[in-house]
């Protein structure tokens with residue numbers, strides 16, 4: 001230890017280590033942990049050690065959950081659920097409130113335990129993680145209280161299986177458990193194998209506040225235990241972790257009817273414009289990629305800096321980098337602690353070495369003893385470098401320069417991920433323009449890594465789907481109001497013979513596909529005979545690809561705004577009513593009249609499906625904005641050829657999406673008749689594209705297509721196959737039972753809920 005006079009000379013910080021005696025005492029009393037099932041701890045079973053990554057010291061022994069343990073936990077949760085959901089919201093709120101209070105009282109204990117098990121600096125666990133945990137339980141106590149008023153007619157989903165990672169162990173637990181139990185679900189949660197201890201301390205808190213048995217169950221273990229939860233009798237899986245495991249979970253849950261939310265990896269852009277406050281942006285880097293040793297899914301790991309200021313920015317960045325203190329997590333002056341485990345440390349070093357061998361320069365980033373790595377960044381990283389696209393998940397950013405705002409956006413969006421983005425510019429116009437163009441679920445303007453229980457968090461693209469936090473997050477733990485006519489109705493199995501029939505001699509009166517606003521002969525040149533006897537085009541994989549290409553180009557539609565889109569929908573309704581008698585003869589009067597009404601209904605909604613402005617921290621305006629997905633693939637029911645088609649297409653396009661539609665296989669003629677109406681109604685070409693043919697085969701192509709951002713699939717049979725095929729770009733698939741489209745269940749806000757993804761934009765305001 002240096003003497004006082006030495007400290008005075010060097011002006012180095014002396015050590016200021018947080019007292020860990022209470023935690024050590026607790027660990028001594030609990031050298032081995034069982035699971036927390038039905039309100040009590042089970043006898044510890046076979047398991048593994050959990051260690052302090054800073055020192056390598058074993059902290060405790062954790063049980064490896066077996067399929068039987070998972071089963072017992074799910075059964076306990078199932079038993080407890082009806083009673084828990086049946087409690088008045090106020091009663092549930094009191095438990096969440098008691099949990100929040102108790103955690104608040106234990107803040108120091110939990111912070112120290114978290115830092116010891118995970119390696120994160122105590123400054124972060126004490127000032128960021130644990131206060132946010134408390135905030136989550138308070139905020140969601142509020143939602144439990146207000147359930148009846150704010151979510152009328154909604155009900156809990158049932159039992160939620162929740163699997164969380166190791167980067168924010170207790171915080172991720174809070175993000176999962178607080179909304180789930182507030183909504184009346186019960187849970188089986190598995191912490192990550194490196195960091196189970198705060199979850200087990202949380203189980204003790206559940207006991208202490210007298211939470212009814214079975215409402216929260218905690219089963220520890222590794223990926224196998226996680227897979228057992230996915231396979232178990234739960235109603236929903238909520239997962240945060242790697243994209244790879246997210247894909248495996250999507251495949252495993254395909255066709256099971258389990259609800260699924262995935263919060264996966266990221267490679268988030270950190271854009272520094274020419275007019276940015278560079279000092280503030282440098283602090284932003286510290287908070288973004290060097291926070292929590294860079295083990296943050298939404299870290300601004302790709303720094304994109306305007307060429308004009310790059311030199312100045314890098315000089316400031318390197319100066320700041322030199323001041324960061326890497327050291328013992330429990331030291332209050334440590335900025336960068338230990339990586340969670342030697343396996344992760346190796347992974348970071350390997351990826352960094354790969355980036356260097358591909359031509360990048362590494363500044364800083366040297367490995368140190370045990371699990372430490374100094375923070376750093378890679379310069380000269382082009383999109384061809386593996387570090388551009390691979391999540392390093394360590395304290396190493398990449399840095400790339402750009403010349404124009406357009407180039408910044410195209411670089412930012414050159415990623416399969418879409419979790420977060422940070423934008424630095426002193427111009428409100430520039431910053432908000434970029435915020436609107438970037439593909440990300442969360443955007444921070446002149447800020448980084450800000451979180452709040454009221455601000456929905458979650459990704460787009462391969463960063464997953466679903467949101468955590470706020471009103472929008474609550475909806476992921478609720479079923480919507482049930483309508484009496486919502487009873488399942490089978491979608492009749494197609495009977496049309498897909499024989500590639502030809503029109504024979506004379507004038508070819510075969511219907512054409514509708515792609516890019518024009519009639520198109522199918523690629524294979526073949527037709528089939530619909531149930532009505534008409535010859536209809538037999539589309540194939542190539543036609544779907546052409547249709548997606550056309551849909552992708554119709555970007556003007558989203559940019560037009562709700563009011564202009566409403567005008568087009570009204571115009572379609574008007575033209576449809578002009579052709580009413582003619583179409584009523586062919587397709588029945590009732591469906592045509594109902595379709596006209598439905599178009600009016602969604603035209604009304606086009607400029608009224610609003611976002612929210614939520615209250616988070618003072619001095620931030622946090623807007624939660626509904627955005628179109630881009631291109632949605634729609635697979636229509638096989639009956640209701642006209643009304644089923646309009647009931648799905650109208651809400652999707654009202655929200656600004658373009659669509660590729662597979663109409664009723666047996667009777668696609670109604671869809672092509674509607675296309676003629678679209679043509680005379682100012683609907684821009686490419687907004688609606690129609691490819692008829694073998695429904696299941698074409699649906700597979702849509703499900704696998706990277707440029708199809710979401711898929712709606714009507715029908716129960718066949719849902720498993722499309723859900724499985726969607727794992728490629730992890731598009732959200734909404735598969736739903738067929739219904740009576742003439743009833744109120746055939747329209748409503750819930751269709752719009754599936755037509756948008758939420759973007760949370762944080763703006764400094766009034767500071």
Ligand code: NAI
Pocket residue numbers: 163164165166167190191192193221222223224225226227228230240241242243245246248249263264265266296297344347391392393
């Ligand atoms: P992981 O995705 O394997 O682990 C996350 C959680 O999933 C853990 O609780 C784990 O036990 C569980 N799990 C693993 N396999 C499973 C399966 N087949 N079914 C169900 N649950 C399963 O992440 P890992 O291996 O710890 O880290 C590897 C990389 O993943 C990191 O380097 C990072 O790039 C990324 N990652 C991203 C996170 C994020 O927040 N987006 C969090 C953790 C890791």
